Amino acid sequence: MxxxxxxxxxxxxxxxxxxxxxxxxxxxxxxxxxxxxxxxxxxxxxxxxxxxxxxxxxxxxxxxxxxxxxxxxxxxxxxxxxxxxxxxxxxxxxxxxxxDVYALPEGSVAxxxxxxxxxxxxxxxxxxxxxxxLNRIHSQSVLASKAARIVLAADGRPVMDFGARKAHGSDGALALARCSYIAGAAGTSNLEAGMRYGIPVMGTMAHSYVQAFEDEERAFERFCRQWPETTLLVDTWDTLRGVERVIALIQAHPGPGKLPVSAIRLDSGDLGKLAWQAREKLDAAGLEDIRILASSSLNEYRIAELLREGAPIDGFGVGTEWAVSPDAADIxxxxxxxxxxxxxxxxxxxxxxxxxxxxxxxxxxxxxxxxxxxxxxxxxxxxxxxxxxxxxxxxxxxxxxxxxxxxxxxREHARKQLAALPEAxxxxxxxxxxxxxxxxxxxxxxxxxxxxxxxxxx
Amino acid sequence: MxxxxxxxxxxxxxxxxxxxxxxxxxxxxxxxxxxxxxxxxxxxxxxxxxxxxxxxxxxxxxxxxxxxxxxxxxxxxxxxxxxxxxxxxxxxxxxxxxxDVYALPEGSVAxxxxxxxxxxxxxxxxxxxxxxxLNRIHSQSVLASKAARIVLAADGRPVMDFGARKAHGSDGALALARCSYIAGAAGTSNLEAGMRYGIPVMGTMAHSYVQAFEDEERAFERFCRQWPETTLLVDTWDTLRGVERVIALIQAHPGPGKLPVSAIRLDSGDLGKLAWQAREKLDAAGLEDIRILASSSLNEYRIAELLREGAPIDGFGVGTEWAVSPDAADIxxxxxxxxxxxxxxxxxxxxxxxxxxxxxxxxxxxxxxxxxxxxxxxxxxxxxxxxxxxxxxxxxxxxxxxxxxxxxxxREHARKQLAALPEAxxxxxxxxxxxxxxxxxxxxxxxxxxxxxxxxxx
Missing domain, CATH: 3.20.140.10 (nicotinate phosphoribosyltransferase)
Structure with a gap:
């Protein structure tokens, strides 16, 4: 770090x-x-x-x-x-x-x-x-509490902060990246937060990238050439065709050296069903190591539901839900x-x-x-x-x-605090x-x- | 201004x-x-x-x-x-x-x-x-939209922004003051916003002020001496006794010159009922000009309900509800x-x-x-x-x-836009x-x- x-x-x-x-x-x-x-x-x-x-x-x-x-x-x-x-x-x-001031250490459960x-x-x-x-403790505890619930629901799978665009101003976006990291997020898409706090930064492509190309195949191929071992967003046109293109791209890879792709991301539709279908296609091609990431209006309830159903999702991107915590926007x-x-x-x-x-x-x-x-x-x-x-x-x-x-x-203090909570x-x-x-x-x-x-x- | x-x-x-x-x-x-x-x-x-x-x-x-x-x-x-x-x-x-950029003028209805x-x-x-x-348009449209609904519900009565303490960081507090002012708020308690934007600043006392004195009578008297024509918060101990103390204070006023008090504020309990009781006491003492302001978890629904019931409330202070817009925290x-x-x-x-x-x-x-x-x-x-x-x-x-x-x-553009909305x-x-x-x-x-x-x- x-x-x-x-x-x-x-x-x-x-x-x-x-x-x-x-x-x-x-x-x-x-x-x-x-x-x-x-x-x-x-x-x-x-x-x-x-x-x-x-x-x-x-x-x-x-x-x-x-x-x-x-x-x-x-x-x-x-x-x-x-x-x-x-x-x-x-x-x-x-x-x-x-x-004189006394305080609960930041990242304490209260x-x-x-x-x-x-x-x-x-x-x-x-x-x-x-x-x-009040302004700082209230807003940051709202963010950290929501993030903690989402991280707990992900049950060890990495969760990435994609919420800068829906946060309240620059302060809100910085606080979200920092508070979600304290709560256990793996990193953030927010570069300003990466620079200010040293939080790992993450993120590869949006739908607009794929749309800017004449076809998805070329969009994928050019991206991997620049960014080997990347995550490709496969749902711009047709998710399963997108997965097939990823498989073709990997199979056409001259190797040895870095694989062009390490993960795919699903950002729309029935995430559980699509994850299963994508997993099957990837596994059938011998690509068990390619991970499946999911985003799209995710929160703790939806993540818990996906995992309860056994959806083969290896990591999550979360945006709006932890930027504004709609189910408990204030404390x-x-x-x-x-x-x-x-x-x-x-x-x-x-x-x-x-x-x-x-x-x-x-x-x-x-x-x-x-x-x-x-x-x-x-x-x-x-x-x-x-x-x-x-x-x-x-x-x-x-x-x-x-x-x-x-x-x-x-972050380590928060991890221990959350781990010490009674299971219920x-x-x-x-x-x-x-x-x-x-x-x-x-x-x-x-x-x-x-x-x-x-x-x-x- | x-x-x-x-x-x-x-x-x-x-x-x-x-x-x-x-x-x-x-x-x-x-x-x-x-x-x-x-x-x-x-x-x-x-x-x-x-x-x-x-x-x-x-x-x-x-x-x-x-x-x-x-x-x-x-x-x-x-x-x-x-x-x-x-x-x-x-x-x-x-x-x-x-x-090149094209935009709806800020304060437009969309x-x-x-x-x-x-x-x-x-x-x-x-x-x-x-x-x-996205960060700016999203968060500020969330704030302005909630504020517009609250201002419309107040039906011409002034609404003051008391939300800095519950907003997301300094940015959030500044944006709240500015967006609520655009939507028609009368002013803000937030001094930083007053300085940056020239928005009228407002606010007199908290419960802690009254509690810091040995008794409410003295707390009120000292406040009015410093700030004639002020608003006194009357619900720290017992709202109606508080109102009686305000009346006594005015009646003891040597006059002529400024009255010590121009308004009272209710911040807890059944606001409608207390407003009626306070109005009766004030009117019985010939103090028809003393206004009654109300705060405490107010939003557009609660304000509309109070006014539908005919509560004699002359202005509102709004905090948490328009700082985070809990019923529609994102768009x-x-x-x-x-x-x-x-x-x-x-x-x-x-x-x-x-x-x-x-x-x-x-x-x-x-x-x-x-x-x-x-x-x-x-x-x-x-x-x-x-x-x-x-x-x-x-x-x-x-x-x-x-x-x-x-x-x-x-602000004037927003006023015209809101006035031009179909009544429903x-x-x-x-x-x-x-x-x-x-x-x-x-x-x-x-x-x-x-x-x-x-x-x-x-």
């Missing part, structure tokens, strides 16, 4: 924030509300039919927080709004993030009510970064104040369950498998034999050594019983006490 | 392309396939329950094409792959887009089979830009070769309907309302009284004067009969001739 040739991230703007963050911060400043706040970023419920969330985006958040600042031109623009006091603008111009990121910082700092943190992530000035805080609504105070999540393991999680107050005694999932990544505004893994390390949770279908996440007695007691106090007093 | 303070677009990389585009281009280069190709970018079918697509992204595509080039570092990285012939890399380094963009350029150029064009846009070297081309598959050759779309109008569209071969005679929708925007690689409207002009298509529900799009006899005849020829010969 080569090192990325350029910085893997474009500088992110502190101005990717909502106006209301600055409106609130102006009042915090006027009221000298400078004490430490604890905010936690978590989701309340899994999307329908989902068994877990594979969290991603922490890497970008850590880089953003440790480098947080407004550019001069941004302050000038804020000034042009004629809205904020000048001393506040000057404060913003020199504002840096000075707090369940409802488990903070993916916990920010402990002076109120203004912790408030201003809300929009960015209900929120960023909630849980403590301020040493006092626990919460939104007092009995139907939207949250718990006050800073938290830690403890995961119990048995023989390499996740057994259940417990959300506790951060100051509760460790649970013996369990793992504390939230790790320190930033201290006093400084990134800690080891806070960022390499992409390969993050690794299936596309919703598990009969969800993963166990319990709330500690202390948190429940704190919540009840707060609800009584707030609803009576306020 | 102030001019954007910075260039409204970050430079886009020509490397946002799929490896297969370069793999194919290498062969085109080797085979001296330098003739002009015509590619068309269109969708085959509307997403389920949708009546139209509001196209967006053309502006970025036009900027990208007219400035198309690989950076030196990108060529170096491609060289490091040890994959492409050196003469081809040198060709890429100096490659510019020299073709229907199935109607090209949003048509590229006529030497084959290599037209092939390499596929990924970028089946494709970029297809329709002509090469002066000959029509198509993918020969009877189940996936496409028509060969370069096209034009003619729209007929009656008293300011769209009556039906006809997709014709580009060289067919004009249809009298109809409008040719595809307009030239780039000629010989150069952007034409008037190819890009200002954001306000694009403006509703959230699927219209009983879809908008009429017919295919010209010449295109049908060309298609049948090609199918016969290809399926026989190839």
């Amino acid at each position: 080569p090192e990325p040739a350029l910085s893997p991230h474009r500088p992110a703007s502190a101005l990717l924030t909502d106006l209301y963050e600055l409106s609130m911060a102006t009042v915090y400043d006027a009221e000298a509300m400078e004490e430490e706040a604890v905010f936690e970023l978590f989701f309340r419920e899994l999307p329908a039919h989902r068994n877990f969330v594979l969290t991603a985006g922490q890497d970008e958040c850590i880089r953003f927080l440790s480098g947080f600042h407004f550019h001069e031109g941004e302050i000038d623009w804020l000034r042009s709004l004629d809205r904020f006091p000048e001393h506040f603008l000057r404060r913003l111009a020199s504002l840096r993030f000075t707090g 369940f409802p009510m488990e903070p993916a990121i916990q920010v402990r910082a002076p109120l203004i700092e912790a408030q201003l970064v809300e929009t960015f943190l 209900d992530f929120a960023y909630k104040l849980s403590e301020f000035a040493g006092e626990p805080r919460m939104k007092a609504s009995r139907d939207k369950a949250t718990w006050p105070g800073a938290k830690q999540v403890w995961r119990s393991w048995h023989r390499g498998s996740m057994q259940g999680d417990r959300v506790c107050a951060a100051d509760e005694a460790p649970i013996k034999g369990s793992e504390a999932l939230l790790k320190p990544v930033i201290e006093g505004g400084e990134r800690l050594a080891g806070a960022l893994g390499t992409l390969e390390e993050t 949770l690794r299936q596309p279908e919703q598990a009969a019983s969800p993963y166990s996440v319990s709330i500690s007695k202390q948190l429940e007691a704190d919540k009840e006490a707060m609800l009584r106090r707030y609803l009576d007093e306020r | 102030p001019e954007p303070a910075l260039s409204p677009h970050r430079p886009a990389s020509a490397l946002l392309t799929d490896l297969y585009e370069l793999s194919m281009a290498t062969v085109y280069d080797a085979e001296a396939m330098e003739e002009e190709a015509v590619f068309e970018l269109f969708f085959r079918e509307l997403p389920a329950h949708r009546n139209f697509v509001l196209t967006a992204g053309q502006d970025e595509c036009i900027r990208f094409l007219s400035g198309f080039h690989f950076h030196e570092g990108e060529i170096d990285w491609l060289r490091s792959l040890d994959r492409f012939p050196e003469h081809f890399l040198r060709r890429l380094a100096s490659l510019r887009f020299t073709g 229907f199935p089979m109607e090209p949003a963009i048509q590229v006529r350029a030497p084959l290599i150029e037209a092939q390499l830009v596929e990924t970028f064009l 089946d846009f494709a970029y297809k070769l329709s002509e090469f070297a002066g000959e029509p081309r198509m993918k020969a598959s009877r189940d996936k309907a496409t028509w060969p050759g370069a096209k034009q779309v003619w729209r007929s109008w009656h008293r300011g309302s769209m009556q039906g569209d006809r997709v014709c071969a580009a060289d067919e005679a004009p249809i009298k009284g109809s409008e040719a929708l595809l307009k030239p925007v780039i000629e010989g690689g150069e952007r034409l004067a008037g190819a890009l409207g200002t954001l306000e002009e694009t 298509l403006r509703q959230p529900e699927q219209a009983a009969s879809p908008y009429s799009v017919s295919i010209s006899k010449q295109l049908e005849a060309d298609k049948e001739a090609m199918l016969r020829r290809y399926l026989d010969e190839r």
Whole structure:
């Protein structure tokens, strides 16, 4: 894996924030509300039919927080709004993030009510970064979670990211390539992602290539001459005739040396049936080593179905489905104040369950498998034999050594996390019983006490 | 509207392309396939329950094409792959887009089979830009179409973009603010979008603000002191008590001068019922002018329902739903070769309907309302009284004067397009009969001739 040739991230703007963050911060400043706040970023419920969330985006958040600042031109623009006091603008111009941050390592599996990121910082700092943190953790966890399900469904067969064209902008395409790679994709078609992240790049031909030639035979022959051991797309005209042309091409190969073709790709029609028919033709010609790849609106359900039917498909290309995750296009992530000035805080609504105070999540393991999680107050005694999932990544505004893994390390972490999921949770279908996440007695007691106090007093 | 303070677009990389585009281009280069190709970018079918697509992204595509080039570092990285012939890399380094482009003006309503963009350029150029064009037109048309439905449902009431936190990356958040503004949103919470595009910015407070204070009364009072005529979020503890506190605050106002509060916002619970109760309390206190805004998982269906029930809501904040468009997270846009070297081309598959050759779309109008569209071969005679929708925007690689409207002009164009939709298509529900799009006899005849020829010969 080569090192990325350029910085893997474009500088992110502190101005990717909502106006209301600055409106609130102006009042915090006027009221000298400078004490430490604890905010936690978590989701309340899994999307329908989902068994877990594979969290991603922490890497970008850590880089953003440790480098947080407004550019001069941004302050000038804020000034042009004629809205904020000048001393506040000057404060913003020199504002840096000075707090502590705890996070689940990127590529960790998470369940409802488990903070993916916990920010402990002076109120203004912790408030201003809300929009960015939610933006990155939400969108990248949507991508990584969908990709994990698809990779699990492929059951060891390589899955390639073909989704750049359907992703949301350049950011979306880069995040898709990176998140799907973390989730176990074999590589991406996206060259920009290949350059920025060092992800293996893949891809050979589209239908337009074949159409641009007078006939398919010549299109194939010229392609193989340039790119021996390639993958030929065989369904532009007639899939099985396409396969026959591939066989003829290989048989006409003068050899020895590289075979002209190593795989064919099916991109339309009844993929299972066509894969069987293609396999038969290839095998009958003694070409058992030529692999069959499939693409065309694939997702975890369709891949699982094809493999259940025994379709002889050796690898998959996935595009739209993991670029936008249509079955769960959003996850209900929120960023909630849980403590301020040493006092626990919460939104007092009995139907939207949250718990006050800073938290830690403890995961119990048995023989390499996740057994259940417990959300506790951060100051509760460790649970013996369990793992504390939230790790320190930033201290006093400084990134800690080891806070960022390499992409390969993050991918390996995700692989182990997915492998440790109970088997029922690794299936596309919703598990009969969800993963166990319990709330500690202390948190429940704190919540009840707060609800009584707030609803009576306020 | 102030001019954007910075260039409204970050430079886009020509490397946002799929490896297969370069793999194919290498062969085109080797085979001296330098003739002009015509590619068309269109969708085959509307997403389920949708009546139209509001196209967006053309502006970025036009900027990208007219400035198309690989950076030196990108060529170096491609060289490091040890994959492409050196003469081809040198060709890429100096490659510019020299073709002609026709497009629907950004903010135009489109229907199935109607090209949003048509590229006529030497084959290599037209092939390499596929990924970028699809990426921008697809994602931004998804955003604009959802936003248009939501704005139509709000029936003249202002709708604010609160979606930056749930959008896909910075690009996604910027595109959401811009596309929703084109579709008629009143403004955005996203400051980066405000600075880049000059879109009005909006937003006052979150629950965390209220929670950070000892009590709601003080939180409100301090906020109004800083921001007179503000919007107060009243549902942190108990919505109706929150409304009573707002009334007390206004009544305690020494006046004359600005009122401390101009609106309240509801963000949880039964929005319709709470709006009625809040309205009654406000009106009883003589505060008929205080507006009621609502947010919380709103979409076009929910907004239409609230208004059908007569809920006294004066404006809406929308976030997640138009950031990811969960009910139609993708549209089946494709970029297809329709002509090469002066000959029509198509993918020969009877189940996936496409028509060969370069096209034009003619729209007929009656008293300011769209009556039906006809997709014709580009060289067919004009249809009298109809409008040719595809307009030239780039000629010989150069952007034409008037190819890009200002954001306000694009918004006004979209407003007129949406106003001209037949009434049934403006509703959230699927219209009983879809908008009429017919295919010209010449295109049908060309298609049948090609199918016969290809399926026989190839």
